[in-house]
Amino acid sequence: MNTIIFIGGIGFQEVLIIALVVLLFFGGKKIPELMKGLGKGVRSFKEGLNEERSEESGEKSEK
DSSP states (O other), rough: OOOOGGGGGGHHHHHHHHHHHHHHOOOOTTHHHHHHHHHHHHHHHHHHHHHHHHHHTTTOOOO
16 A cells, blocks of 8 residues: 555645645744644643533533
8 A cells, every 4th residue: 555544535645745845834943833832722622622511511620
């Protein structure tokens, strides 16, 4: 099998091209900062979902 199948049939070559374009746009030093911000955003989103679910079930979120 020549391609690794990701979401929607995107192969390894496409992922590699996207990674190279991101590297060209942002540079090597900026990418870790972008990923850190992305991780914080995802974490915040998950916490918000958990709080919403606990409110729906009548429980209070303790933190």
